[in-house]
Amino acid sequence: xxxxxxxALPHVFAPANLLAVVIGSIAGLVVGxxxxxxxxxxxxxxIPITFGLDPLFALGMMAGMYNAGSYGGAIPAILMRVxxxxxxxxxxxxxxxxxxxxxxxxxxxxAVVSGVIGSALSAIALILFAPPLVKVSLLFGPAEYxxxxxLGLATISALLGDDLVKGVTASLIGLLIGxxxxxxxxxxxxxxxxxxxxxxxxSIVVLLTGLFALxxxxxxxxxxxxxxxxxxxxxFRKQRSVLREWRYFLPVWLRSSAIGVFIGIMPGAAGSxxxxxxxxxxxxxxxxPETFGQGNPEGVAASEAGNGADNAAALIPALSLGIPGSxxxxxxxxxxxxxxxxxxxxxxxxxxxxxxxxxLQMLLSAFLLLVVGGxxxxxxxxxxLRLPRVVLAPLIILFVAIGVYAVNNAMFDLYILVGVGLxxxxxxxxGYPQAPVVLGLILGPMAESQLRLSLTISQGNxxxxxxxxVSIIIALLTALVLVTPLYRAWRxxxxxxxxx
Amino acid sequence: xxxxxxxxxxxxxxxxxxxxxxxxxxVFVLSADYPAESAAFPRVLAALLALCAVVVTVRQLRxxxxxxxxxxxAHLPRFLLAVVILVAYVAxxGVAGYLLPSFALAVGLPFVLxxxxxxxTVPLALGTLAAIVLIFNVVLERPLPPDVLMHLWETxx
Amino acid sequence: xxRVFRAGLMGVAAAVALSGSALAxxxxxxxxxxxxxxxxxxxxxxxxxxxASFMEKHLGxxxxxxVINKPGAGGEIGWxxxxxxxPDGYTIGFINVPAINALVxxxxxxxxxxxxxxxxxxxxxxxxxxxxxxxxxxSVKDLVEAAKAKPGSIAIGxxxxxxxxxxITILNFERLADVKLTHAPFGGTAPxxxxxxxxxxxxxxxxxxxxxxxxxxGEIRVIGVMSEERSDYxxxxxxxxxxxxxxxxxxxxxxxxxxxxxxxxxxxxEAAVDKALNDPEYLEAAKKAEIPLHYLASGDxxxxxxxxxxxxxxxxxxxxxx
Numbered sequence: 001x002x003x004x005x006x007x008a009l010p011h012v013f014a015p016a017n018l019l020a021v022v023i024g025s026i027a028g029l030v031v032g033x034x035x036x037x038x039x040x041x042x043x044x045x046x047i048p049i050t051f052g053l054d055p056l057f058a059l060g061m062m063a064g065m066y067n068a069g070s071y072g073g074a075i076p077a078i079l080m081r082v083x084x085x086x087x088x089x090x091x092x093x094x095x096x097x098x099x100x101x102x103x104x105x106x107x108x109x110x111a112v113v114s115g116v117i118g119s120a121l122s123a124i125a126l127i128l129f130a131p132p133l134v135k136v137s138l139l140f141g142p143a144e145y146x147x148x149x150x151l152g153l154a155t156i157s158a159l160l161g162d163d164l165v166k167g168v169t170a171s172l173i174g175l176l177i178g179x180x181x182x183x184x185x186x187x188x189x190x191x192x193x194x195x196x197x198x199x200x201x202x203s204i205v206v207l208l209t210g211l212f213a214l215x216x217x218x219x220x221x222x223x224x225x226x227x228x229x230x231x232x233x234x235x236f237r238k239q240r241s242v243l244r245e246w247r248y249f250l251p252v253w254l255r256s257s258a259i260g261v262f263i264g265i266m267p268g269a270a271g272s273x274x275x276x277x278x279x280x281x282x283x284x285x286x287x288x289p290e291t292f293g294q295g296n297p298e299g300v301a302a303s304e305a306g307n308g309a310d311n312a313a314a315l316i317p318a319l320s321l322g323i324p325g326s327x328x329x330x331x332x333x334x335x336x337x338x339x340x341x342x343x344x345x346x347x348x349x350x351x352x353x354x355x356x357x358x359x360l361q362m363l364l365s366a367f368l369l370l371v372v373g374g375x376x377x378x379x380x381x382x383x384x385l386r387l388p389r390v391v392l393a394p395l396i397i398l399f400v401a402i403g404v405y406a407v408n409n410a411m412f413d414l415y416i417l418v419g420v421g422l423x424x425x426x427x428x429x430x431g432y433p434q435a436p437v438v439l440g441l442i443l444g445p446m447a448e449s450q451l452r453l454s455l456t457i458s459q460g461n462x463x464x465x466x467x468x469x470v471s472i473i474i475a476l477l478t479a480l481v482l483v484t485p486l487y488r489a490w491r492x493x494x495x496x497x498x499x500x
Numbered sequence: 501x502x503x504x505x506x507x508x509x510x511x512x513x514x515x516x517x518x519x520x521x522x523x524x525x526x527v528f529v530l531s532a533d534y535p536a537e538s539a540a541f542p543r544v545l546a547a548l549l550a551l552c553a554v555v556v557t558v559r560q561l562r563x564x565x566x567x568x569x570x571x572x573x574a575h576l577p578r579f580l581l582a583v584v585i586l587v588a589y590v591a592x593x594g595v596a597g598y599l600l601p602s603f604a605l606a607v608g609l610p611f612v613l614x615x616x617x618x619x620x621t622v623p624l625a626l627g628t629l630a631a632i633v634l635i636f637n638v639v640l641e642r643p644l645p646p647d648v649l650m651h652l653w654e655t656x657x
Numbered sequence: 658x659x660r661v662f663r664a665g666l667m668g669v670a671a672a673v674a675l676s677g678s679a680l681a682x683x684x685x686x687x688x689x690x691x692x693x694x695x696x697x698x699x700x701x702x703x704x705x706x707x708x709a710s711f712m713e714k715h716l717g718x719x720x721x722x723x724v725i726n727k728p729g730a731g732g733e734i735g736w737x738x739x740x741x742x743x744p745d746g747y748t749i750g751f752i753n754v755p756a757i758n759a760l761v762x763x764x765x766x767x768x769x770x771x772x773x774x775x776x777x778x779x780x781x782x783x784x785x786x787x788x789x790x791x792x793x794x795x796s797v798k799d800l801v802e803a804a805k806a807k808p809g810s811i812a813i814g815x816x817x818x819x820x821x822x823x824x825i826t827i828l829n830f831e832r833l834a835d836v837k838l839t840h841a842p843f844g845g846t847a848p849x850x851x852x853x854x855x856x857x858x859x860x861x862x863x864x865x866x867x868x869x870x871x872x873x874x875g876e877i878r879v880i881g882v883m884s885e886e887r888s889d890y891x892x893x894x895x896x897x898x899x900x901x902x903x904x905x906x907x908x909x910x911x912x913x914x915x916x917x918x919x920x921x922x923x924x925x926x927e928a929a930v931d932k933a934l935n936d937p938e939y940l941e942a943a944k945k946a947e948i949p950l951h952y953l954a955s956g957d958x959x960x961x962x963x964x965x966x967x968x969x970x971x972x973x974x975x976x977x978x979x
Contacts, residue, residue, distance in 0.1 A: 040698035048706045141857025169552040179542045187819025188538040199730035221582030222574045267847035331698035340945025344870040394609040406642045457812040
């Protein structure tokens with residue numbers, strides 16, 4: 001392996017291939033930052049263009065796009081509260097609060113550095129530990145996925161907010177929205193009212209933008225704010241430096257990256273789970289969990305490191321078995337095939353220079369992100385906030401509208417967007433949190449379908465749910481996640497009388 | 501002031517909870533047609549949702565008087581205006597395509613809300629639209645909603 | 658005003674259409690929309706984008722083909738858009754057999770198979786039945802016997818949902834072998850492959866091209882190929898027919914247009930597909946990727962579509978999948 005890595009190095013740093021990674025990173029940043037455009041779309045358009053080119057040129061562009069695209073979503077999430085992907089929702093929770101406090105530049109910096117660390121650690125895991133990690137991913141069948149979904153749902157407890165009843169209500173709304181569409185196991189169409197557009201359920205990007213991006217627009221209209229953010233709030237130098245505070249962030253980065261890598265290797269787990277799980281974990285071990293959701297940089301760091309760590313890890317089962325761990329990994333597989341690179345153990349034997357070259361490019365693109373995303377792009381994007389809010393809001397709508405339309409090329413989604421936006425605004429003003437809606441929406445279908453799938457395979461015998469040690473461990477973890485906040489509350493109560 | 505006040509927070513709170521109960525009821529009724537295994541999950545969720553909504557309502561009725569008195573909207577007319585404009589915008593996209601309504605929105609919304617520096621809003625709107633067309637349509641080949649401008653362009657050619 | 662304008666345009670268009678060859682000589686004068694009924698990045702999408710650039714080259718005259726994704730409802734939204742488009746040669750689309758025929762046979766779709774003008778088929782990928790490497794089943798017969806001993810005890814994973822082509826195949830197989838199996842829909846190829854490899858499911862169906870590499874590595878065992886003859890790509894794998902079960906199934910991707918398209922434009926597009934598929938550069942990439950190319954010209958493609966529909970109608974009568 002060391003041989004192959006050394007052998008691949010000159011190819012990776014060949015000027016053309018280096019340029020490919022840079023171009024890919026810039027393009028990835030753009031598609032990631034715009035709602036409705038995804039890295040998958042970008043790579044899909046890229047593939048036919050790369051016919052006949054050096055594989056490492058094509059793969060370099062994909063690697064750049066992948067890592068930069070996954071970070072790109074954080075930019076509008078932090079600055080404008082527009083989530084490009086479900087993964088950016090956990091970033092919004094603290095990132096947008098920091099922006100409101102005038103720490104936009106710092107928040108972006110935390111996001112980019114954390115994303116870089118997550119992506120880099122993930123790439124290192126890909127290079128060093130692919131074979132054992134693949135074995136872990138094979139331990140997961142429907143029953144194990146069911147518990148994984150339950151674990152994810154349990155993390156909602158970290159997002160409920162101050163009002164428990166309203167938090168639970170919001171989760172239930174999300175879970176119910178998740179049931180819309182054709183039910184996989186029996187083929188029944190639920191709550192579609194005969195509409196073809198709803199057969200596959202609501203499009204997640206549409207709901208996300210409606211939930212998060214539109215309420216601030218209504219608020220802006222009501223308050224009619226004619227000022228923008230001051231230039232001072234957007235200066236980098238004046239604010240803290242993440243790199244100097246690395247000791248403070250290190251534990252969050254490491255834990256979140258480990259979570260991201262773990263979720264990344266699971267083909268059946270929603271990719272956005274990693275940022276939520278990482279966020280929950282950071283909040284759970286934090287000394288003052290109540291500051292999460294109010295602009296705690298650790299929340300941004302956890303979410304983005306978890307999100308970045310999902311990337312290269314998703315390639316582990318993809319390269320070694322041909323089973324993509326994420327949507328983007330799936331399309332990268334397609335790109336590999338076009339170049340005659342068939343995934344599987346023989347890929348490492350027959351084309352070690354390309355495989356290890358690609359892995360190094362994943363690592364390289366992670367660090368390039370620091371330059372492209374951290375220095376150049378965030379400075380430019382950040383300036384947008386200096387516009388008067390009453391001018392900025394309609395511009396956000398322009399991007400949101402075209403992005404939502406682009407998801408399915410359907411007007412239907414635009415109507416849904418406005419409807420969801422209105423309901424979301426009322427919910428927000430009444431103090432119903434939005435993040436639980438998203439988590440319920442994503443994980444509810446996973447939990448239900450995996451549960452029913454495992455029962456189908458076992459002919460209805462519920463013992464299948466606890467028949468493997470993996471299931472039992474995850475079930476226990478779920479219980480732990482649920483019990484921790486209760487335990488904390490109990491301890492607080494114990495302590496208070498003593499102090500008084 | 502009376503014009504801008506609108507309903508109190510308490511009223512909205514109760515109306516929203518009532519809407520949730522209605523949704524839960526609808527879910528319960530609709531899923532009667534589905535096979536038992538498909539209906540089970542949504543029905544459980546609907547029951548829980550209704551329960552939560554009842555709790556919210558009861559809480560409002562018992563304690564809401566002091567806290568729920570203030571108006572829900574900061575400025576109701578402007579809110580309604582924004583809603584109308586947004587709905588009109590989306591409807592217009594369906595009729596006239598993306599570009600013209602978008603330009604109208606980007607310039608018009610700030611204008612009616614009292615921001616009248618056209619020297620800023622007009623170039624900004626044009627620049628944003630140019631960037632959107634460039635990225636979405638030219639580079640990434642994503643189609644824009646069918647546009648009257650395109651028809652005009654084609655007939656002119 | 659606009660209507661008057663349109664009417665005028667239509668008059669012109671009609672006049673041009675009358676002198677059909679004049680139109681075809683100019684074709685294409687604007688970008689051709691190629692509708693893909695699935696999301697960007699899926700198998701059909703990548704296939705469409707790859708072939709589109711080669712079709713542009715062989716249509717000549719600076720032709721442009723824009724791939725437009727209209728995903729949703731298992732392809733129904735995109736296919737409806739193709740069926741209802743103007744047959745002026747500027748809207749074509751990818752259709753997938755037997756998924757599209759299944760929708761028609763169920764009577765659910767807003768289109769009929771007659772609404773399409775087939776242009777050419779590109780790919781045919783036979784289905785296969787696979788088991789994990791540690792599975793006790795060495796042949797289809799082993800699996801059938803085990804299922805007969807304990808009806809319903811053997812679950813077969815598929816990448817689709819209820820009513821997907823793989824589900825329909827399983828129903829056919831159940832009828833032919835007179836067994837009761839359990840259909841376990843995973844809703845995606847990645848999870849079902851993972852489940853077979855990890856031993857979470859006794860057997861699964863997939864397309865041959867998806868099973869090739871894993872089977873060569875000995876990670877999974879292909880116990881039956883659903884084609885008439887053994888595949889050149891995997892000589893060792895027996896067909897269902899050899900083992901006494903007449904199961905022939907697979908999925909194909911081809912290009913179709915709305916019906917009523919001028920014959921010379923059909924011919925032009927057909928020729929462009931043929932040339933694109935034989936383009937050395939494309940051919941090499943396809944060979945490397947082991948894409949099971951299977952060109953059918955317009956007429957043959959129509960016959961193939963009709964046969965698939967007839968087969969599904971027969972199945973629907975005996976064992977409806979919904």
